[in-house]
Amino acid sequence: MPRRIKKTVPGRKPAVRPSSQQVENLRRLRRDRAVETAQDYVEAIADLTTTLGEARVVDLARRLGVTHVTVNRTLARLQRAGYVNTKPYRAIFLTPAGSTLAEECRQRHQTVVSFLRSLGVADKIAEMDAEGIEHHVSPETLAAFERQLGKR
Amino acid sequence: MPRRIKKTVPGRKPAVRPSSQQVENLRRLRRDRAVETAQDYVEAIADLTTTLGEARVVDLARRLGVTHVTVNRTLARLQRAGYVNTKPYRAIFLTPAGSTLAEECRQRHQTVVSFLRSLGVADKIAEMDAEGIEHHVSPETLAAFERQLGKR
DNA sequence: AATGAAATGTAGCCTAGGTTACAAATTAAA
DNA sequence: TTTAATTTGTAACCTAGGCTACATTTCATT
Numbered sequence: 176m177p178r179r180i181k182k183t184v185p186g187r188k189p190a191v192r193p194s195s196q197q198v199e200n201l202r203r204l205r206r207d208r209a210v211e212t213a214q215d216y217v218e219a220i221a222d223l224t225t226t227l228g229e230a231r232v233v234d235l236a237r238r239l240g241v242t243h244v245t246v247n248r249t250l251a252r253l254q255r256a257g258y259v260n261t262k263p264y265r266a267i268f269l270t271p272a273g274s275t276l277a278e279e280c281r282q283r284h285q286t287v288v289s290f291l292r293s294l295g296v297a298d299k300i301a302e303m304d305a306e307g308i309e310h311h312v313s314p315e316t317l318a319a320f321e322r323q324l325g326k327r
Numbered sequence: 328m329p330r331r332i333k334k335t336v337p338g339r340k341p342a343v344r345p346s347s348q349q350v351e352n353l354r355r356l357r358r359d360r361a362v363e364t365a366q367d368y369v370e371a372i373a374d375l376t377t378t379l380g381e382a383r384v385v386d387l388a389r390r391l392g393v394t395h396v397t398v399n400r401t402l403a404r405l406q407r408a409g410y411v412n413t414k415p416y417r418a419i420f421l422t423p424a425g426s427t428l429a430e431e432c433r434q435r436h437q438t439v440v441s442f443l444r445s446l447g448v449a450d451k452i453a454e455m456d457a458e459g460i461e462h463h464v465s466p467e468t469l470a471a472f473e474r475q476l477g478k479r
Numbered sequence: 480a481a482t483g484a485a486a487t488g489t490a491g492c493c494t495a496g497g498t499t500a501c502a503a504a505t506t507a508a509a
Numbered sequence: 510t511t512t513a514a515t516t517t518g519t520a521a522c523c524t525a526g527g528c529t530a531c532a533t534t535t536c537a538t539t
Contacts, residue, residue, distance in 0.1 A: 196451070198392035200458045201367065205496080207459070208360075209525075215353065233486060240350035245527060247488065252525080264487055264534060294471040299348070304468045306352045307359070311459025319446040357527080361495075385516060397497060399518065404495080416504060416517055 211310045214280045215239065216249060217258055220269055221277035229266040283317060284309050290320040356463075363462045366432045367391065368401060369410055372421055373429035381418035435469060436461050442472040 219238045223230040232250070236243040250267060253259045258273035269277060287309045291301035312320070371390045375382035384402070388395040402419060405411045410425035421429060439461045443453035464472070 196454075197458075198390070200455050202392045203455075208496095212526080231486075232488090238350070240354045241526085242528065243487070244489085244529085249526075291468060291471070294468075294475055296468050296471050300465055300467045302348075303352050303355070304463055304465050306349075307356050307463025308460050311456055311463070313452055313456050315452045316443060316446075316448050316456045319443070319448050323446055360526095364496080383516075384518090393496085394498065395517070396499085396519085401496075 207310065212249060213253055213256065213258055214276065214310065216253055217269060217273045217277040218280045218284070220259065220267055221274065221281070224269070230268075231266055235267070280309070283312065286317060286320055286324070287312060290324055293324055359462065364401060365405055365408065365410055366428065366462065368405055369421060369425045369429040370432045370436070372411065372419055373426065373433070376421075382420075383418055387419070432461070435464065438469060438472055438476070439464060442476055445476055 216235070216239070219235055220230040223234050223238065227234060232243050232246050235250075236246045239246065250259060250261050253273075254261055257270055258276065260268045260270055284305055287305040288301050291304060291308075292298060296304070368387070368391070371387055372382040375386050375390065379386060384395050384398050387402075388398045391398065402411060402413050405425075406413055409422055410428065412420045412422055436457055439457040440453050443456060444450060448456070
């Protein structure tokens with residue numbers, strides 16, 4: 176049985192349709208995973224700061240549904256990335272960069288939820304799907320959502 | 328400086344609005360990450376089998392934009408999960424479960440892309456966003472997309 | 480001021496997914 | 510049949526994000 180259907184020139188790449196575009200899409204997707212977490216955290220920190228006056232590790236853990244250990248390690252990474260300021264045994268604060276990111280996320284989340292609801296998706300489900308979708312909506316698509324919302 | 332704004336009864340949880348709903352959303356989101364990868368792989372395997380006659384590790388690696396090592400390890404996991412059949416140095420085949428999953432993904436992907444384009448999003452961007460969004464679209468939302476598409 | 484519960488931190492282990500470097504198998508072609 | 514390129518496999522390492530178990534710090538309440 177032939178190993179492969181087509182012939183190949185020795186020493187040459189078979190040029191199996193690398194389809195750079197799609198490859199890049201998937202690469203971008205994986206790269207974005209780290210950013211998603213950052214967004215979820217800064218959003219939660221901003222929210223907790225507003226509603227409770229300050230954001231503590233336990234609160235974040237409850238809010239995100241993980242243990243305080245995970246929160247701790249992630250906060251260290253976010254601090255390295257310049258999104259938060261933390262001191263041992265103290266409340267967590269967003270840096271200006273963190274605040275900006277949080278606000279962007281909040282608005283985008285709101286737009287996605289509103290858009291889904293405008294299509295007749297139930298509130299609970301709209302909220303649920305938005306949580307996942309919001310991280311993958313490009314500015315262009317977000318604009319399209321807003322345009323559509325304006326039409327009603 | 329007070330550790331926390333509100334008083335607490337010793338030994339009692341402060342009931343910081345666990346908001347089980349949102350916690351569950353986020354938990355579900357993380358759980359789904361493993362499934363996403365499976366979906367990307369079976370989709371790619373199905374596609375390669377159609378276009379090339381068989382799916383090989385190198386092709387998958389090129390298609391997914393990762394090294395063959397990553398593909399190998401992931402395939403082992405997918406085999407454990409019952410989605411693919413592999414033998415050393417041989418082509419990769421989908422199990423019935425894998426084929427079903429692939430077909431579902433293909434259709435859903437197509438719906439999401441069509442929907443985005445119907446909103447005026449450019450083809451390239453629609454394709455790009457769909458790659459990320461499709462994994463987070465519930466059946467209800469997918470139905471809403473299809474309903475909307477039918478209206479045109 | 481002492482104390483005990485809650486909060487925070489740390490050590491160590493797990494899976495998933497990514498990598499490079501190197502070894503072994505396969506197969507097209509000389 | 511031999512050979513050499515390609516493909517596949519394996520070892521070892523990295524980050525991210527989960528976890529449990531245990532140690533330490535804070536602070537509200539005696």
